Amino acid sequence: MIYESKNIRLGILKLCYRLGTNAAHLGGCLSLADIMHVLYSEFLSFNTDNLMDEYRDRVIMSKGHGSIAMYSAMCEVGLIDNLDCIGDLTGKDNIYYKQEVRFPKKGIEFSSGSLGQGLAYAVGVAWALKRKGNNKSKVYVFVGDGECEEGSVWEAASIASHLKLDNIVVIADKNDLQIDGWTREINSQESMCDRWSSFGFEVIEINGHDYSDIRHALNVDIKQKPITVVAHTVKGKGISFIENNAEWHQNVVTDELYEKALFELGEVY
Amino acid sequence: MHYTENNIREIHNLDSRAAVGYSLENLYKSNKKIICVYADVGSRFAVKGKLGDNEIEIGIAEQTLIPMLGGLYHEGYIPFGIAYAPFITMRAADQIRMTVGEMGLGIKLAGGSAGLVSGSLGAASLALDDLAMMRAIPNMTIVSPSDCLSEVKLFEYAAGHNEPVYIRLTGNKLDSIYNEDFDINSSKSRVVYDSGTDAVVFSTGSETLQVIKAATVLAKKGINITVVDMLFIKPVDTGVLDRFASVKNVFTVEEHNIIGGLGSSVSEYISENTNQRLYRIGIQDSYLYPDSYENLLKETGLDVDGIVSYISKKL
Structure with a gap:
């Protein structure tokens, strides 16, 4: 399972390593890696010759800390030529x-x-798409x-629900950790499925690292209501010393840790 | 829009709220990219039902309104958002910081009932700090009409320019100041009264009419001043500030805290460029208890008598 999205994880690791002492959000990128892989390689509609093609699917990375996972997925499918085009993510x-x-x-x-x-931005985009007949x-x-x-958010x-924006798919990355520790101990989101459901969303609860779960969720097509995929994930998934470790919400990838992480992903430094 | 004697009369029969609906209805007729999103104020501002399929009611949700306008702009529309001024600015300030400041999206915000007009509702409903917040957002253009014709023209300006604009609406039933069409692109301010250079007064919004009235009273007392209506708060018209740089005494008048609004804007410019003396007339950095509009104007020295006596005292 993890093997299939090895490249996306490698991409995330390499980009985060480039940030050096600027520190990177490895945990929240790795939790998204499997969903990103399936979404970009199997579901997302895009045109590599025109990234503003009207009929492309739009991806809004509201949890900004997941941006590097998105770039790595974009590299995988040719929306970005290669990791070198991304530079060091500053300047x-x-x-x-x-x-x-x-x-x-x-x-x-x-x-x-x-x-x-x-x-809220997506509500504007989704409403506009419908108004344009897209x-x-x-x-x-x-x-x-x-x-x-x-x-x-609420x-x-x-x-979004009131306007029946059935072209919106929210993907909630429930990795259970935030800067100060376990979310359930800080401001519990354990009733997340009920919350989205009570707001009028179709809710699909999945294991965010299980490809058949992810495919099933992204295949759901419901009319008249938006969808939320509540994805149970592991923050830092795929690299043992980052998994479930709040310190890796944002942290520096040193040379030593980089080598260790590469080894775990099956690569040689 | 073509302005004739007839439609100028028609516009002056509106009040500042009805002029919002009038403006957007006319803009929409000639440009189907115009979309209006309102936060439970569609009927108050006479917009409801005027733009057909291009209007969206979202209820009392200003923090959603701003990014949503951004999303509409992203997809090629010219989106106008309407809500009460304190809530479209201060409540949604972070959303504006991102959508306008960071992303630079050309969304248009109309803030109704700014200044003291909603005084009977108390401080919670008064926008006396909105200019301070909006001025600090990069990319933001801020305009404040002084009568219904300038309001309609500033909506037209906002629709015609690909930049973010905050339209600050003060006052209610605005008497006319402009009785014929004028070019808003060539000049961001207008000299509306000119009897001399004992002082120059830069005013904005509904205060401009109060200042014109004050100027006629002052003239009878032998004090001859010039009044400039600052239709644009940001960018401030530095051309007009330069033009009156030799007038020793400068006053600013606004229904806003003296911190952060027109007074601050003028102060920032002239303190670096001229040797003038500036006096700021506005709210003295305090919140006010609920009272009628008229009483609050009196209490804060923003009515005709208050302006006359303050200027007389300082000269």
């Missing part, structure tokens, strides 16, 4: 940063980093479970 001449900065021509639809705003494109919104502590959820 004004770059396009890709550790929290995405909107650049539509390169397929970056939204600027993230201030949590709880992506779903019934083909979907709007995928990645939110974190910690992010769902922000009230603005304000947007309320109107």
Whole structure:
């Protein structure tokens, strides 16, 4: 299972290593890796010759800390030529940063980093698509479970459901950890499925590292209501010393740790 | 839009709220990219039902309104958002910081009942700090009409320019100041009264009419001043500030805290460029108890008598 998304994890690791002492959000990127792999390689509609193609699917990375997972997936499918195009994720001449900065021509639809705003943005996008008669494109919104502590997520959820925006698919990365520790001990999101459901969303609960679960969820097509995929994941999945370790919400990948992580992913330094 | 004597009369028969619906209805007629999203104020601002399939009611959800306008802009629309001024600015300030400041998306925000007009509802409903917050957002253009014709023209400006705009709506039943069409692109401010250079007064929004009235009273007392209506708060019209740089005494008048609004904006410019003396007339950094609009204008010295006596005292 992990083997199939080895490349996306390697990409995440290499990009995070490049950040050096700027530190990287490895944990929350690795929890998304399997979903990202399946979404980009099997489901997402895009045109590599025109990243602004009207009929592309839109991906809104509301949990900005997952941006590097998104870039790695984009590399895998040719939306970014290769990891070298991404540079070191800093500086004004770059396009890709550790929290995405909107650049539509390169397929970056939204600027993230201030949590709880992506779903409201997606409501505008999804409504506009319908108004334009574009019934083909979907709007995928990645939110974190910690992010769902922000009230603005639910304000947007309320109107997304009221407007019957069935072209929105929220993917809630429930990796159970945030900076200060276990989410269930900080501001519990254990009733997350009930919450989205009560807001009028179709909820699909999956193991976010199980490909058949992921495929099943992304295949669901429901009319008149938006969808939330609640994905149970492991923060840092795939690299033992990062898994379930709150310190790796954001941390520095040293040379030594990089070598160790590469080895775990089956690569030689 | 073509302005004739007839439709200018029609516009002046509106109040500042009805002029919102009038503006958007007319803009939508000639540009189907115009979309209006309102936060439970569609009927108050006479927009409901005016834009057909291009209007969205979202209820009392200003923090959703702003990124949602961003999403609509992202897909090629010209989105206008309407809500009460304190809530579309301060409540959604972080969303504006991201959507307007960081992403630079050309969304248009109309903040109704700014300043003291909702005084009977108390401080919670007064926007007296919105300019301070909006001025600090990079990319943001801020305009504040002083009568219904300038309001309609500023909506037209917002629709015609690919930049984020905050339209600050003060006052309610606005008497006319402009009785004929004027070019809003060539000049971001207008000299609306000119009897001399004992002082120059830069005013904005509904205060401009109060200042014009004050100027006529002052003239009878032998104090001759010039009044400039600052239709744009940001970018501030530095051309007009330069033009009056030799006038020693400068006043600013606004329904806003003296911290962060028009007074601060003028202060920032002239303190670096001229040797003028500036006096800021506005709210003295406090919140107010609920009272009628008229009483609050009196209490804060923003009515005609208050402006006359303050300027007389300082000259």
